[in-house]
Amino acid sequence: MNSVSSVSHYSPDHAGLQKALGVLKQRFGELFQDSNALREQHAHTTTYLPLQMPDAVIFAESTQDVQDAIRTCAEYKVPVIAFGTGTSLEGGVNAPYGGISIDVSRMDKVLKVNSEDLDCVVQAGCTREALNVYLRDTGLFFPIDPGANASLGGMAATRASGTNAVRYGTMKDNVVNVTAVMPNGEVIRTAGRAKKTSAGYDLTRLLVGSEGTLGIITELTLKLYGVPENISAGVCQFPSVDAACQTTIQAMQVGIPIARIELLDGLQVKMVNAYSHLDYAEEPTLFVEFHGSNAGVAEQIEFFTEIAAQNGGSGIQWAEKSEDRNRLWKARHNAYFAMLAYRPGASGIATDACVPISRLAECVAETQKDIAELDLIAPIIGHVGDGNFHCTPLIMMDDKDEVRRAEIMIKRLAERAIAMDGTCTGEHGVGQGKRKYMELEHGSGWAFMSAIKKAIDPDNIMNPGKVIAD
Numbered sequence: 001m002n003s004v005s006s007v008s009h010y011s012p013d014h015a016g017l018q019k020a021l022g023v024l025k026q027r028f029g030e031l032f033q034d035s036n037a038l039r040e041q042h043a044h045t046t047t048y049l050p051l052q053m054p055d056a057v058i059f060a061e062s063t064q065d066v067q068d069a070i071r072t073c074a075e076y077k078v079p080v081i082a083f084g085t086g087t088s089l090e091g092g093v094n095a096p097y098g099g100i101s102i103d104v105s106r107m108d109k110v111l112k113v114n115s116e117d118l119d120c121v122v123q124a125g126c127t128r129e130a131l132n133v134y135l136r137d138t139g140l141f142f143p144i145d146p147g148a149n150a151s152l153g154g155m156a157a158t159r160a161s162g163t164n165a166v167r168y169g170t171m172k173d174n175v176v177n178v179t180a181v182m183p184n185g186e187v188i189r190t191a192g193r194a195k196k197t198s199a200g201y202d203l204t205r206l207l208v209g210s211e212g213t214l215g216i217i218t219e220l221t222l223k224l225y226g227v228p229e230n231i232s233a234g235v236c237q238f239p240s241v242d243a244a245c246q247t248t249i250q251a252m253q254v255g256i257p258i259a260r261i262e263l264l265d266g267l268q269v270k271m272v273n274a275y276s277h278l279d280y281a282e283e284p285t286l287f288v289e290f291h292g293s294n295a296g297v298a299e300q301i302e303f304f305t306e307i308a309a310q311n312g313g314s315g316i317q318w319a320e321k322s323e324d325r326n327r328l329w330k331a332r333h334n335a336y337f338a339m340l341a342y343r344p345g346a347s348g349i350a351t352d353a354c355v356p357i358s359r360l361a362e363c364v365a366e367t368q369k370d371i372a373e374l375d376l377i378a379p380i381i382g383h384v385g386d387g388n389f390h391c392t393p394l395i396m397m398d399d400k401d402e403v404r405r406a407e408i409m410i411k412r413l414a415e416r417a418i419a420m421d422g423t424c425t426g427e428h429g430v431g432q433g434k435r436k437y438m439e440l441e442h443g444s445g446w447a448f449m450s451a452i453k454k455a456i457d458p459d460n461i462m463n464p465g466k467v468i469a470d
Contacts, residue, residue: 043094052094057103067185077459085105085149106125107153108127113134119176126152165385181218210467211430228259231289241361248357254307263286263382268335272334274342351428353426367413374406375405446468
């Protein structure tokens with residue numbers, strides 16, 4: 001787990017790299033940086049994988065900047081890695097072959113809001129929180145919420161989702177168009193703003209989720225939604241994870257339009273209580289939220305409460321005031337930091353899987369058996385409304401046996417999810433860490449992904465060592 005075995009030993013031509021660095025330094029001036037501190041920062045990866053630094057960082061301020069940088073890198077066959085806010089998992093921003101990190105965080109403008117059409121155009125470095133602050137006087141909002149205040153370009157590149165996905169979908173459902181710079185330096189726009197089209201290949205969906213391996217997204221057109229008349233959030237405890245999962249499954253099957261439904265196992269609740277100064281019972285817990293009209297939300301709450309009670313749910317507490325809801329969801333979003341605080345010195349190896357909702361309870365239960373058998377501290381938390389959950393072993397990385405046991409657990413979870421007709425990652429992305437499971441999950445489809453990559457990026461300069469086979 002302390003190495004990246006799936007990365008080959010290829011490295012770019014040293015003379016070509018030095019020429020590229022010289023050209024880029026002259027072109028970008030102070031926007032070109034190669035200090036060790038900045039290079040290390042741009043290899044930042046919130047996972048167990050080792051840092052692999054780029055040779056330099058360029059702070060792009062426009063699509064033209066990205067285009068110029070990629071053209072130079074293409075000429076000298078130097079790797080290019082996109083960087084937004086550095087919150088990606090699975091080593092997505094690592095530079096296993098060196099090269100140039102193109103930081104788009106300064107490209108953070110909201111370019112246009114089309115209120116009547118319920119969409120907006122943003123630069124790739126704009127974050128989801130910044131967009132919603134900009135929109136707060138319009139009566140509109142952007143719902144995709146992965147927890148971290150990630151850049152919207154990065155969220156598109158990794159096909160992110162989050163707590164609202166059960167109602168509003170994931171990034172693939174909410175990106176209308178992207179402007180991207182391709183490996184040869186050409187700029188493409190994948191679609192217009194029409195709500196549907198049958199004209200040609202769906203290039204938008206090809207780039208959404210490609211993790212920077214096909215091109216770098218510089219602008220996005222995103223769907224927006226009206227702020228609901230009523231929002232109500234609640235917390236409910238259950239006697240077991242299975243009971244909480246069954247409540248979720250039944251609520252989804254009868255068509256309750258839940259906006260968010262999050263599962264925390266008893267250990268995760270204990271950690272959240274300690275970190276956020278709460279006093280919830282340390283039992284499997286659902287955090288749930290409903291959006292709609294006053295009458296609609298009241299009906300949804302009543303129906304959900306009945307289902308929860310039938311499965312042993314108790315102690316349900318509802319919050320309608322925005323400050324109370326924000327406090328509840330802030331505690332949920334701080335879960336990762338609560339984990340780290342629970343075991344000081346440990347690294348949190350965040351992994352996720354997603355299965356058909358009918359298999360969710362079984363998958364979670366089998367994973368909990370693995371955690372107990374392998375003697376790990378590994379809380380479970382998940383966006384269970386769409387069958388997605390996260391498990392985060394807290395590991396002392398200098399304990400080789402503990403690392404080995406965590407590797408076993410992660411491998412079992414990925415293979416179990418795939419065997420259940422699910423996926424090894426519902427939203428974290430493939431990067432380096434999950435690439436070893438791609439052939440198992442996709443079969444010959446993985447070879448076709450590699451063929452697409454080779455056709456678009458024949459010199460393999462775009463985020464090499466990620467997603468597909470080299």
